[in-house]
Amino acid sequence: HAHGHKHDEL
């Protein structure tokens, strides 16, 4: 996983 891992789930 790269930096700034995006969490789009709740």
Next chain:
Amino acid sequence: MNIFRLVGDLSHLLAILLLLWKIWKTRSCAGVSGKSQIMFGLVYITRYLDLFTNFISIYNTTMKAIFIAVAIATIYLIYFKFKATYDSNHDTFRMEFLIVPVGGLAFLVNHDFTALEILWTFSIYLESVAILPQLFMISKTGEAETITSHYLFALGSYRALYIVNWVYRYYFEGFFDLIAIVAGCVQTILYCDFFYLYVTKVMHGKKLSLPA
């Protein structure tokens, strides 16, 4: 967004609103674990710090804000407004036994060693075990009120639907988040025993009580 996630999120929302409504309506939080609610409050606050750094959608922002607000309102009702009805004698699970190891694990196993990411990871791990004080309380008293059972069923359904969502996302989007998946599976497993009791008792109109 797929149907499993949407229904899962709505089930999650239903669960927390149901609990808040029950406490408000009956003016009592008897049978509700304040410790589980404090930990869920901690889960939402530490996970949704990205409200300030990362915009995903109106839906996402709204749901996060609602979860935090409802969690805080629930904690307020239990520890302040209806404190007299809080069953602290039966809510004896030690929160530090969960928070400390989970915090350590979040430091060791995470996607990215940054404050926000560690807090996100902490919240994922903590959510997976946050229901334990509530389940422990039910096992101590040997029963749960019907609305509390519905709350747990809706909460467990949300977790189970999220697993289906992850399977869907893996196949159709090539997306997977191992930390969320492993923690989510652990969390869902914790509900299995309860699901069994719910289906065999509550769905047949009986109160949830444990065999002696």
